[in-house]
Amino acid sequence: MADTTSGQDDIENTKPSLLARVVTSPIDVCQAIGHTILSFFQMLGRLILFMVETIARGFAPPFYGRQIIRQVIDIGYYSLPVVGMTAVFTGMVLALQSYTGFTRFNAEGAIAGVVVLSITRELAPVLAGLMVAGRVGASIAAEIGTMRVTEQIDALTTLSVSPFKYLIAPRVFTGTIMLPVLVLIGDIIGVFGGYVVSVYTLGFSPNSYISQTWDILETMDVVSGLIKAAAFGFIVTIMGCYHGFNSARGAQGVGAATTNAVVSASILILISNYFLTQIFFS
Amino acid sequence: MNAGTEKLEAINEMPSKSNDNPMLWLYGVKKTFGSNNVLQGINLKLPKSKSLVVIGGSGSGKSVMLKCILGLITPDDGSIFVDGEETVGLSIKKRNQLMHKFGMLFQGGALFDSLKIWENVAFGLIQGQQMARADAYYVAIERLRAVGLGKKVADLYPSELSGGMQKRVSLARAIATDPEIIFFDEPTTGLDPIMADVINDLITETVRDMGATALTITHDMGSVRKVADEVAMIYKGQIIWQDDVQNLDNSGNEYVEQFINGSAEGPITDDARKDGLI
Ligand SMILES: Nc1ncnc2c1ncn2[C@@H]1O[C@H](COP(=O)(O)OP(=O)(O)OP(=O)(O)O)[C@@H](O)[C@H]1O
Numbered sequence: 001m002a003d004t005t006s007g008q009d010d011i012e013n014t015k016p017s018l019l020a021r022v023v024t025s026p027i028d029v030c031q032a033i034g035h036t037i038l039s040f041f042q043m044l045g046r047l048i049l050f051m052v053e054t055i056a057r058g059f060a061p062p063f064y065g066r067q068i069i070r071q072v073i074d075i076g077y078y079s080l081p082v083v084g085m086t087a088v089f090t091g092m093v094l095a096l097q098s099y100t101g102f103t104r105f106n107a108e109g110a111i112a113g114v115v116v117l118s119i120t121r122e123l124a125p126v127l128a129g130l131m132v133a134g135r136v137g138a139s140i141a142a143e144i145g146t147m148r149v150t151e152q153i154d155a156l157t158t159l160s161v162s163p164f165k166y167l168i169a170p171r172v173f174t175g176t177i178m179l180p181v182l183v184l185i186g187d188i189i190g191v192f193g194g195y196v197v198s199v200y201t202l203g204f205s206p207n208s209y210i211s212q213t214w215d216i217l218e219t220m221d222v223v224s225g226l227i228k229a230a231a232f233g234f235i236v237t238i239m240g241c242y243h244g245f246n247s248a249r250g251a252q253g254v255g256a257a258t259t260n261a262v263v264s265a266s267i268l269i270l271i272s273n274y275f276l277t278q279i280f281f282s
Numbered sequence: 283m284n285a286g287t288e289k290l291e292a293i294n295e296m297p298s299k300s301n302d303n304p305m306l307w308l309y310g311v312k313k314t315f316g317s318n319n320v321l322q323g324i325n326l327k328l329p330k331s332k333s334l335v336v337i338g339g340s341g342s343g344k345s346v347m348l349k350c351i352l353g354l355i356t357p358d359d360g361s362i363f364v365d366g367e368e369t370v371g372l373s374i375k376k377r378n379q380l381m382h383k384f385g386m387l388f389q390g391g392a393l394f395d396s397l398k399i400w401e402n403v404a405f406g407l408i409q410g411q412q413m414a415r416a417d418a419y420y421v422a423i424e425r426l427r428a429v430g431l432g433k434k435v436a437d438l439y440p441s442e443l444s445g446g447m448q449k450r451v452s453l454a455r456a457i458a459t460d461p462e463i464i465f466f467d468e469p470t471t472g473l474d475p476i477m478a479d480v481i482n483d484l485i486t487e488t489v490r491d492m493g494a495t496a497l498t499i500t501h502d503m504g505s506v507r508k509v510a511d512e513v514a515m516i517y518k519g520q521i522i523w524q525d526d527v528q529n530l531d532n533s534g535n536e537y538v539e540q541f542i543n544g545s546a547e548g549p550i551t552d553d554a555r556k557d558g559l560i
């Protein structure tokens with residue numbers, strides 16, 4: 001080994017660069033790229049199978065009511081403060097920012113509309129989705145990952161209980177249902193935040209702000225946001241479950257699963273948000 | 283040729299449908315993780331209502347073997363017959379039915395930490411057999427008493443118990459559903475000698491009174507002598523010796539001898555040196 005690479009060693013000896021060690025020949029480059037692409041599709045395939053299995057098994061009895069109630073509390077109720085805070089401050093900052101912008105065109109009357117449309121169509125679902133990805137996605141991945149590593153998932157299976165029905169379906173189902181609920185509440189709180197800033201800081205009249213809000217808002221604005229929220233709830237919970245379920249052994253494995261769950265859910269939320277928006281408003 | 287070797291040869295024969303079936307029959311089971319050939323063709327026969335103890339060094343693949351039998355790990359090759367039925371590659375539905383026959387004590391306990399102790403013990407009854415929670419509670423209390431735990435712990439959570447107590451709860455959970463075949467992965471590690479003996483008695487009683495078939499993994503030679511009808515030794519991914527427990531002390535197998543005497547020098551150490559492991 002030393003003989004064959006000695007010539008190269010002489011050149012590299014002074015400063016062995018990382019790149020030189022990783023990429024040594026064009027074939028290696030192709031291999032690395034090919035490997036990445038293959039493992040991406042392998043993961044995609046596994047993820048799709050995982051989703052199919054979750055949906056197929058989740059809709060067949062037995063249903064675990066206690067698990068669903070626990071998840072409603074965990075995913076829904078305990079996310080309320082986070083989503084509420086996000087929404088109220090987003091609404092407030094929106095009012096401030098659009099005021100600085102719109103006074104230059106003498107278009108202060110549009111502020112109410114900008115706030116309500118931005119909140120319902122985009123900001124409430126996306127920001128709530130991202131916040132819930134951080135809160136719920138991480139905790140799902142950590143919990144299920146720990147159960148995997150400590151053989152609790154194996155124990156479930158040996159006790160004739162499907163982990164898909166008992167652990168995964170309740171979480172995914174609840175996430176898909178609860179995120180729209182959270183976002184609806186976020187919509188209201190966000191608009192209220194904009195109202196407070198506009199009326200108490202910017203000096204708008206309460207009545208005209210409210211009527212401007214109602215005038216511009218259409219059902220589709222809210223509904224599209226809620227449908228997005230359902231999609232994001234599905235993404236967050238399924239990614240948390242998937243990464244936790246396939247967690248590698250040891251504490252490091254669980255840590256990596258948690259990170260991957262949050263990162264992949266966040267990116268998928270942003271990507272799918274674009275395509276959903278295109279579908280709704282094209 | 284001694285009796286142990288003869289028996290091993292009988293075990294190594296191909297499974298056939300004709301003779302009356304053993305409860306559990308592993309034939310040529312192989313499993314590899316990456317470059318680690320953990321199981322290299324396991325042949326093992328376990329007659330009905332007998333208690334078999336498997337001994338073998340740490341990392342020799344005992345736990346992996348159990349997980350293959352339970353279907354938690356799919357073997358790369360080989361067959362596993364349970365009560366005459368091939369179980370490798372079974373459909374999810376059939377596998378689920380088969381699981382009702384099994385009870386398993388995991389090496390690490392594997393208690394559900396979001397559930398109370400009694401809910402852990404009663405889990406198989408409530409979720410698997412749809413027993414009412416109130417009835418399952420009494421069964422759980424009963425089972426907990428059998429493993430030396432009082433009513434007080436029933437409402438605690440697993441994290442509030444010591445390691446040895448968790449192990450006993452796990453044992454109670456494994457036998458709560460009266461399974462036909464029970465696997466105990468190191469049931470007495472982490473227990474004090476008195477409690478270890480209580481558990482040994484419990485395993486013996488379970489086999490004798492419930493007519494269950496038991497496969498126990500242990501490093502504890504006292505436990506081997508107490509619970510085993512038969513003993514098998516796993517070494518380098520294969521069963522190298524299996525015989526009645528009475529023949530353990532004159533096995534005529536130097537690997538078994540080194541293992542049961544716990545001597546630092548012997549063929550196992552020599553092999554490890556040759557392989558560069560020590
Ligand atoms: N899921 C897995 N992935 C990769 N390797 C594994 C896996 N499970 C077990 N192994 C490896 O298989 C080998 C055997 O492990 P196993 O747990 O069966 O040992 P054991 O005989 O039960 O040992 P001990 O007496 O210490 O419990 C070990 O080298 C272990 O690292």
Ligand SMILES: [Mg+2]
Binds near residue numbers: 344345346389
């Ligand atoms: Mg083990």
